[in-house]
Each structure stands twice: as C-alpha cells, then as structure tokens.
Amino acid sequence: MPDDRSRSWPGQGPDPRRRAPQGPHGQGPRHPHQPWQQPPQQPPRGYRPEPPPMSGGPELMTHHAYEEPSGHDDVQPDDDGKPVLTPEQRKKRRWKIIRRVAYGFVAVFLVLPAIAFVITYFLVDVPSPTEVAQNQSQAVTYLYADGSPMGKDVPRGGNRVLLTPEQIPDVMKHAAIATEDDSFETNSGFDVGGLLRAVYNQATGGTGGGSTISQQYIKKATDNDAPTLTRKWTELAKSFKMNQTYEKKDIITAYLNIIYFGRGAYGVGAASQAFFHKDAKDLSFSEAALLAGLIQQPGRSENDKVAHDRWNTALDRMVKNNYITAADRAKAQFPTPIPLEDSKQQAGAPPAFVVQQVKDELAAHDIPEDRYYSGGFQVQTTIDPKAQQAAEQAGTEALEGQVDDNLLDALVAVDPKTGGVLAYYGGKPIVQVNGQDQAGRDWANTPQNPGSSMKPFDLTAFLKMGKGLDATFDGSNNRTFDGRVVRNAGPGSSCSQECTVAEAMKRSANTVFYDMVLNQTHQEPVKDAAREAGVKTKTDDGGQSIISTKDNNISLGGGETQITPLDMASAYATFAANGQQRGRHFVQKVTNSQNEVAYQASTDVKAAFDSDSDKSRQIAGNVTEALKPVIDFSHLKCPAGHECAGKTGTQQHTKVAGEPSWAANANSQTWMVGYTPSVSVAAWVGGDGNKPLHGKGNSPIYGSTIAGPMWQKFLSLYLTGKPGEHFDKVDRIGGEVPPPSSDVATTTDSTPTDQNTDNGDQGDNGGDNNNGHGHGHDQSSSSQETTPKHTKGSTPKETPTDTGQPGT
Numbered sequence: 001m002p003d004d005r006s007r008s009w010p011g012q013g014p015d016p017r018r019r020a021p022q023g024p025h026g027q028g029p030r031h032p033h034q035p036w037q038q039p040p041q042q043p044p045r046g047y048r049p050e051p052p053p054m055s056g057g058p059e060l061m062t063h064h065a066y067e068e069p070s071g072h073d074d075v076q077p078d079d080d081g082k083p084v085l086t087p088e089q090r091k092k093r094r095w096k097i098i099r100r101v102a103y104g105f106v107a108v109f110l111v112l113p114a115i116a117f118v119i120t121y122f123l124v125d126v127p128s129p130t131e132v133a134q135n136q137s138q139a140v141t142y143l144y145a146d147g148s149p150m151g152k153d154v155p156r157g158g159n160r161v162l163l164t165p166e167q168i169p170d171v172m173k174h175a176a177i178a179t180e181d182d183s184f185e186t187n188s189g190f191d192v193g194g195l196l197r198a199v200y201n202q203a204t205g206g207t208g209g210g211s212t213i214s215q216q217y218i219k220k221a222t223d224n225d226a227p228t229l230t231r232k233w234t235e236l237a238k239s240f241k242m243n244q245t246y247e248k249k250d251i252i253t254a255y256l257n258i259i260y261f262g263r264g265a266y267g268v269g270a271a272s273q274a275f276f277h278k279d280a281k282d283l284s285f286s287e288a289a290l291l292a293g294l295i296q297q298p299g300r301s302e303n304d305k306v307a308h309d310r311w312n313t314a315l316d317r318m319v320k321n322n323y324i325t326a327a328d329r330a331k332a333q334f335p336t337p338i339p340l341e342d343s344k345q346q347a348g349a350p351p352a353f354v355v356q357q358v359k360d361e362l363a364a365h366d367i368p369e370d371r372y373y374s375g376g377f378q379v380q381t382t383i384d385p386k387a388q389q390a391a392e393q394a395g396t397e398a399l400e401g402q403v404d405d406n407l408l409d410a411l412v413a414v415d416p417k418t419g420g421v422l423a424y425y426g427g428k429p430i431v432q433v434n435g436q437d438q439a440g441r442d443w444a445n446t447p448q449n450p451g452s453s454m455k456p457f458d459l460t461a462f463l464k465m466g467k468g469l470d471a472t473f474d475g476s477n478n479r480t481f482d483g484r485v486v487r488n489a490g491p492g493s494s495c496s497q498e499c500t501v502a503e504a505m506k507r508s509a510n511t512v513f514y515d516m517v518l519n520q521t522h523q524e525p526v527k528d529a530a531r532e533a534g535v536k537t538k539t540d541d542g543g544q545s546i547i548s549t550k551d552n553n554i555s556l557g558g559g560e561t562q563i564t565p566l567d568m569a570s571a572y573a574t575f576a577a578n579g580q581q582r583g584r585h586f587v588q589k590v591t592n593s594q595n596e597v598a599y600q601a602s603t604d605v606k607a608a609f610d611s612d613s614d615k616s617r618q619i620a621g622n623v624t625e626a627l628k629p630v631i632d633f634s635h636l637k638c639p640a641g642h643e644c645a646g647k648t649g650t651q652q653h654t655k656v657a658g659e660p661s662w663a664a665n666a667n668s669q670t671w672m673v674g675y676t677p678s679v680s681v682a683a684w685v686g687g688d689g690n691k692p693l694h695g696k697g698n699s700p701i702y703g704s705t706i707a708g709p710m711w712q713k714f715l716s717l718y719l720t721g722k723p724g725e726h727f728d729k730v731d732r733i734g735g736e737v738p739p740p741s742s743d744v745a746t747t748t749d750s751t752p753t754d755q756n757t758d759n760g761d762q763g764d765n766g767g768d769n770n771n772g773h774g775h776g777h778d779q780s781s782s783s784q785e786t787t788p789k790h791t792k793g794s795t796p797k798e799t800p801t802d803t804g805q806p807g808t
Helices: 087-123 129-135 170-180 192-204 213-222 229-245 248-258 268-276 285-294 304-320 326-331 352-363 385-398 451-464 501-507 510-521 523-533 552-556 565-576 613-633 661-665 703-719
Strands: 140-143 149-153 260-262 378-381 408-414 421-425 430-433 436-439 479-481 484-486 580-582 587-591 597-600 605-607 645-652 667-676 679-686
Touching: 129 213, 129 248, 140 352, 170 213, 170 248, 170 285, 170 304, 213 229, 213 248, 229 248, 248 268, 260 268, 260 285, 268 285, 285 304, 304 326, 352 378, 352 421, 352 587, 385 408, 385 421, 385 679, 385 703, 408 565, 408 703, 421 565, 421 703, 451 501, 451 510, 451 523, 451 552, 451 565, 451 613, 451 645, 451 667, 451 703, 479 510, 484 510, 501 510, 501 613, 510 523, 510 552, 523 552, 523 565, 565 580, 565 613, 565 667, 565 679, 580 613, 605 613, 613 645, 613 667, 645 703, 667 703, 679 703
Parallel strands: 140 378
Antiparallel strands: 140 149, 378 587, 408 421, 408 679, 430 436, 479 484, 580 605, 587 597, 645 667, 667 679
8 A cells, every 4th residue: 555645635746844765875866856955854653644624614623734843844845845945055056047147148149149250251242342333423313293304413423433552642541540440450340349339329319330441331332221230240241351351451442432522422533533623642631631521421511611620520530540740730721622513504404403402301311412322213303394494484584684793583482282392493503703614502592681571470479479460559660669769661661650460561560560579479489480380490400591589680580580592482381381381392202223212201291380270270371361462562463363472571781881872772682472372482682691782773672673573473484374272261360350351462453552652671671781690770771762653564663661771
C-alpha cells in the first residue's frame, strides 16, 4: 500500500515539509525544477496531511492546523509553498540573472549587428562620382494649373568637369573638412561621437547631425535621405567601405565633385565659375571658405546675411583646425560673388520669379534645391496661363510712356477659394547693369510701406471688438495726438467731426484710423489681424514682411511696417473668401521620375478672424462692405458683371538735401489692392527705397495714378468671358444689412462731383519716411492742387487726399 504521507489533495503538489529519502551522503536529491530549493524535511511519525476545509460547512474539531515541531523551523515556506532563500542564495540568483542578461545584450547588440554589418559590407557598392553626375543636374518640368506646359528649368551647373585631387587646392579641401567634418582625417567613415550627439539632439529636440563627409557623399550619391534605420544602416556600411577602399584625398575629391553649392552649380569646379568666374585651382582661402560655408545652405546663397554668416563660420573653424592662422583670419575680406546672371531666360523657360517661389516652397517641404535638380521632377503649379499673361501685359503696359526711370512695378493675383497664386509678376526678370544683363529683383516679394492699404486691417481689429461701420470718429483735418499733428491729404479725404467708419474708409481719412488704433484697438490687434488674414512676417517660416507695433505708424502703414505685394494679395484674398484663410501656395503637386507624388499642397482652411466661422465671415463681409465704395471714389471700375472692393495706398517721400523742390511733394510707394469673389490682386508701383517718384511735369504719383489702372487692366483682361459674381451679404456688425447704396462700385464711368474726392489714398503715407522707413514725425506736406473731373477713357489727375506723411 502506498505511503499515506506522500499523498496530496487534488490540485496540490507534495507537501514541501516532507523530507525526501536520504541519499548516500546524507543529502536528499534536489527538485529537478527548483535547483535552489532546500531538501524537504520529513514530517514527524503519525502525521496525516490536513484536508482542505469544506466550503460552507462548520470546521471539524479534528481539523486543527499542524504546528511545526521544534527543531524544524530553519526554512520557512512562503504563502505559495516556496521556501524562503537565504541572503547568500538570493545573491547567487541575482548574479546568474545579470550574467544571462549580459550575454543576451552582447549577442543582440554586438555580435549579431557585427555579423549583419559584415554581410552588408560585402553586399553594397559605393557609387563613383561619374555615376552620380549622370543623375544630377536634371531639368525640372513646369506645368500650368490646367496641365499645359510652362517650360523647363535647366540648371546652369549641368556642364561640369569632374576634377582630380591635384586640380582642387588644399585650401578648398581644408575649408570643406573644417566646416563639414573636422574628424575626416581620422574617422573610418563614421564618427561615433557625432552619431551619439545626433541621437541626443534628436531625443532632446535639438539640432545638428553626426554625418561625416563620407556619409554625406553616400547620401547625395544615392539621393536618399529617408529617416529610416535601414537607410542609415546601409549608409554607414557604404561609408565604411568607401574609407577601406579609397584614400582620403580621393574621398574629399569625390565629395567636392558632387556636392551642391547653389546657383545651379554641382561640384566645386562649376561653383568656382558660377560665383567667382575662375578655376577651382585659383581659389583663395577666403573664397574657399565662402563656398564651403554655403554647402549647408546652398538655396540661400544669394541672401547676403546668410552668405556672410556661413563665411565667418567656415573661417573660424579653419583657424580651430589650424588650416589658417589667426592673422590670416583677421585680415580676410569677404569675397563678394560676381552678379548673378540669369542665363535661363531663354525661350521656353518658366518665369524666373515663379521658379524661385516654387523652389522656396518645395525647400520648406523637404525638397531642397539640390534634391530639386536631381529628382527628375514635374511641377504642376497653381499659375493660370490666362492670368499670368494678363499680369505680364498689365505690368509692362503700366510703365510704358512714363518719364521717371526709377519707377518699378509688381502684380500678384491669388485665388481666394484655394489660396493658389494665379499670377505672379515681379517686374523685369532681366535688367541692365553697367551694360550687362543681370537677373532683376523680385519686387512682388520685396516689402514696402503699404500706406492706406493697411487700413482694412485696422478695421478688422475694430470689428473684432464688436464695433461696427456706423461708429463715429472726428474725421476733421489737423488733429493732434500726444503732441503729434496728423493730417488728412486734402478736403476730399477729410470728414466731419461725426464721421462714420464707413465714410472714413471711403475717403481714407487718416485722422479717423490713427485715432481708432491709438485709442481703441491699439497696435498689437492690428498686427494680429494682418497675420490672421495671411501676411507672413519675418518671424514666420519663409516670411518677408515686417509689421511694427512699436508706435502708431502701423495704423497708416508707415514707419517700419513693410509688406510684400504677395502678402497683400494673400491677405485681401481672405476678405474675398468670407473670412476663410487658406495658405497661399504656388505648387499643386510634384511628381518624380517614377510618376510618384513627392509633394502635394495642403487643402487646409481655417476661420481667420474668430474661432466661430460665422463670426469670421461676418467680420470679413463688413470689411468688404466698407471697401466697395472705394473703387468708385478712386475713379476705378469693376469688370462688367463683377462686384469688387479694394483700397489704395501711398507712402510719401522724405526730401533729402540736394533734391529738387518738387521732391517735397513726391511719393515713394503706391498701391492698389482689391478683389472680386474669385480673385484678389495687389498692384504696386514704387521705387527702390525712398526715391521721389514723379509723372509728367514732375507731378506726384498716387495709388490710383498708375497702380490703380494696372490693377483694373488685369481684372479686365482676366475676367473677360467669366460669369458675373457678387459678394455674399452679411449682417452689419452693430446693425442690419443696409440697402444697396448709390456709391457701391459699378461698371459705369460715373465721376464724383467733388473735385477733391480723389482716390482716397493720395499719400496716406502711413507715416514717418526716413529712407522709405519713417522717422517719427506726423506732419503733412501734401499739395492741395485740385482734381479735374474724370472723363471717360482718361487717366485721372489726382489731388493728394490722404498723403498723411510722417506718422499719419
């Protein structure tokens, strides 16, 4: 019969307190699954295992808990029946676990990766510079919005020669090494310290990578910058193999033969010609420093500040690496590159300024300029062929017959329903400088004082406060604010002491808007309104405009406030879109050589002026209601069947010593910005800085003198044949929708009877003009000549109705 003492209840193991039979040495065998467990002790004679208590029944008197006899309490079981280990046993157990983890760590993180790295090493190849060159410098195909061809952008650096190590001077090699990889001479293709720094920066949100020159070569050679572990692993293997296969002088030469420097130049041979018109072997250490510095930001090579910063960085690192002396550094002079000649303006090329805007937009979406020229891309733009032709025609004709050679112009059209730029004219793409062709400046993306075209943003901030067009201000002339005298531009731009905001906008009464911003909205909300509408300032990614809130000149678009025509067209498009703001863009989508979509524009839309889209719509609609009468008041017309709204603007010139007497009444910047429900257009005519501009007989020019007719010409050309359109009606803030008024812009040639009602902008200068920026005065020096009645087909001659001037 089996020994009853070996039995257990169903579901239970043998009693751990029962001692196993003794072995030959007086020790019981260890449990096969618990090598650390003490041998179980044998219970005393007569012991019977205690059955489990019966559920729900009374405890039997015979079922008493067993008590361990004295002398058997050296190992106590825990609640689960497992023995409690001694400190020595616990220590041994911990070290066994640690050893096993360490072995696993070594296997997983060292042995297996080493084996995988060796396998990868033998599987990969390092592309030669010749192979890389064949895939670089590819033309980019441009399409209009409708899919029709616009042209091809062919890089200038396509015809380059691969240089030998002897043809690249040491100063160029040293500049690149110091700037890009100061451990190049000693590393094996990758820098462990650099990799750890890159990991740390990524984890902490910092910047800076750990790529060596060899890794950069592989990255450019394979045109693969995907943020994946597979790509990085392969890159490390190729970099290591490159350093085991080639000498350092060959590696730095290969790198300098394929890297992009800007100006369409791949390789140092093409770059030295593009920037300095010399062979690479003749580069000085200062010129080499500039080229090496530009490797990090080739797309901004024409930005003077960026170029200087990168040049200084390269020189400082060359001193640190003992490639040049501190004395050489001290006497170094910035090597000004030769003027950028635009040789791409041949037949069939897309507009140069459109190309640059596309490049900038793609660079902001992970397609920098070097990748742009190596992807075999096809770019479908937002440019409408009819609109672009109309913009170029209107811009060219606007300056024909003008007597002032300082006059410049620009025109931008934006689709309010998409945010896409329909037309972009930045002026002449080629200008003559000392008898040579040179790329012109893009005036459509150059910030200027907006003058009274800033006032819709004043009004927006006012409406956001819940105040409306029927609120009244003192619109009389020569009002004093904190010791500053603010003037209107003449009788036509002045108003009564109970002037409504709507009337003040029509007449462009400076005193009303200066008062409104100074005493009610204040400056910051005006800046906010402009940015909400779509103005991108220098603090924004890719922005150029400046909106200064340090004084009240912002109210009249003067002082340090300067906005680009591109921004003005985009911001007014938000009014046209009923307060819905869409990011402006030039690109619909980009496909690569495999016809895969590499980038597609966002279709996001947001309520601009209030989180409630209905409220934002009401604010924008009230701005439109205030701007509609300005068209007729400025002697302009809407296209047949189309409602339109807009605002003129003028910045007064500040006379300097040596200028003729007529310069005292001259203006330096003029605007007309307006829209229909389907297109927003900004037209600018001005000078390069604070220059006195004039028409025939040294007469001043205003917003409605040249810019206004140019704006009108574009709309007429572009909207001809398109269905008529009208603005949506909204509730008037502070009142109901008013009945249609007689001064709403129409398609007739009616003329205001007030001989001094000019154009509402005559010199609303926005303010202090010191070299075109303003200097803090609020005095008006506008002329008071009268305006003859405008007759059909004639160009109006205007009275300065709101020349504002310093600070007005």
